Amino acid sequence: MKFENINEARFAQNLSRAIQIATVSHENEDDTDWSAFAEFHQFLRDAYPKTFSTLEVEEVGRAGLILHWKGSDASLDPIGFLAHQDVVPIAPGTENDWTNPPFSGANDGTFIWGRGALDMKSHLLCIIEAIETLLEEGYAPKRDVYVCLDYNEEIVAGKDNGAKKIAALLHERGIHFDSILDEGGGSMDVHAKKLLDAHVTMVGVAEKGYADYEITVKGQGGHSSFPPKHTALGLLAELITKIENHPFEARFTSPVLSMFSTIGSHMTSPIGTILKHPGILKSILAKAMKGNSFTASMVQTSTAVTMASASPAPNVLPESASCVINFRLLQGDTLASVQAHLEDLAKDYDASIRLIKGKEASAVSPIDTQAFHTIDAIFAEGQENAFCTPYLLTACTDSYHYECVCENLYRFSPFSLPSELTHTPHSTNERFPIDQILPGVSFFMQYIRRMDA
The missing domain is CATH 3.40.630.10 (Zn peptidases)
Structure with a gap:
């Protein structure tokens, strides 16, 4: 540069x-x-x-x-x-x-x-x-x-x-x-022995959506000295566990496929050949990425239980218990599909589901444009091995x-x-x-x- x-x-x-x-x-x-x-x-x-x-x-x-x-x-x-x-x-x-x-x-x-x-x-x-x-x-x-x-x-x-x-x-x-x-995004030097030695510029061409859902489960209130088998909070905890154990499907979207393809084309190892054509093994790659929280965010709609509330006092049975779950929507998932996913998992509970606020996943911007090529050219100037790659902003x-x-x-x-x-x-x-x-x-x-x- x-x-x-x-x-x-x-x-x-x-x-x-x-x-x-x-x-x-x-x-x-x-x-x-x-x-x-x-x-x-x-x-x-x-x-x-x-x-x-x-x-x-x-x-x-x-x-x-x-x-x-x-x-x-x-x-x-x-x-x-x-x-x-x-x-x-x-x-x-x-x-x-x-x-x-x-x-x-x-x-x-x-x-x-x-x-x-x-x-x-x-x-x-x-x-x-x-x-x-x-x-x-x-x-x-x-x-x-x-x-x-x-x-x-x-x-x-x-x-x-x-x-x-x-x-x-x-x-x-x-x-x-x-x-x-x-x-x-940003720009960085990558020195991975026998894999990649380059100056890489990451440009976000899309971003995930956002949703906060409140789930409320009703239960039997009263004195804590004679509790039911499961309080409202216990039932909510059970439902939360069920939701966490049923994550959204991992899959590749076009920004992530383009990112792997671009990076792979600048690698000389066999791994580069695989990444250059990620569609061939995308189901295997998606499953592998799902095992890491950072990479998983690029291939699936994420689920994060962030808040909870129930009884106002230690000796009072909660008549209801609520939690807030934050979702970051991958392209292809929608606010409606997330709602349907939650309703299906909660069908056996006396639960209500409410969208607090949210926005859909963005459109994907093209990369064969003057603007994208201009970013690439600016950082390539004076660099022997420099390239620009699209990616998905989470x-x-x-x-x-x-x-x-x-x-x-x-x-x-x-x-x-x-x-x-x-x-x-x-x-x-x-x-x-x-x-x-x-x-x-x-x-x-x-x-x-x-x-x-």
Whole structure:
């Protein structure tokens, strides 16, 4: 990858400041401090004066922003970049577990620390820093460029979704995008002896769906001194075990097949031949992947029992017991099919099943596009063995809501992160490596330029 001439010190200072503004979103919007988002908007205007004086800036919903950089050729479809301003709360009781306070934005010369450092204020600022730098260089795009910033992405399938509002507004205006980039994926060096030695760029071409279901089982209430054979909680536990013991079928979808095929084509071992043509042994591969929780998430709808409640006191028999089960839907499964699956397993119980909230699995974006090839070309430049592969994102992003205005949706963050950092978003000691400033900003600058070619 070729690196641009950027102001790394400015970016580092701005990321520290961005983290210090606690733009925490909550399920109940009344609990959200909306003044923090107003402060964040003012910070962006002050930090990037050329961007906010040149681009059209529009507020949408409670705190959404659309930045529109007008291009010179109206015949070209625009490109879009998505990012969310909000961050998740700090888990109560963990504040002192952080090496640096979670909203300090501390810069120790190696990392910039704090909530949102990775998810995803670094990504957001890389986009705007790239535009600011291009403006400073006098660059004028041919295509229109849109930057869409929502404010409650962390509330999955929420009622008042900012990204949904922005996408609906763009759709009403008849805007159709050539391509849109959102968070996800990454770039990494892979050194697997006798298997693969390459720089691999992972681009999410689809994402799984999401559903929270509440299951309630009724039982006999009363005093705990003369209990029935099975209380409502005991019956619920039995049903939960049954649900966990009847997982969804493991199967390959096109993003995973494409990922294996692409990786296999760059391997010289016999394993590469198998992966290059995964369809031949896909039933065997799917069964093998099902045995590991990480790989299983790529080949089946996942089931996670996350919450439960029953009696209000130790000596009171619960009249009912409830649990919440989270599902991440693989392409091919639907909210309706998950509901039917649960109803079939619960038919012998006095149980009710309620969808709390959910969204379907996304469409799959094509890979033979200018946008996908552009990402590939950027990271291949200067690398002897580098390639870009599609993959299935098992988490949720804003891009799902933009299917009404774009078919080419790619989930990609231009960072190469060590494994110990990949679990810090939403957790303790989230931090951004300073050495990723240069590749991050350089990527977005080059993407904008190359998409004009």
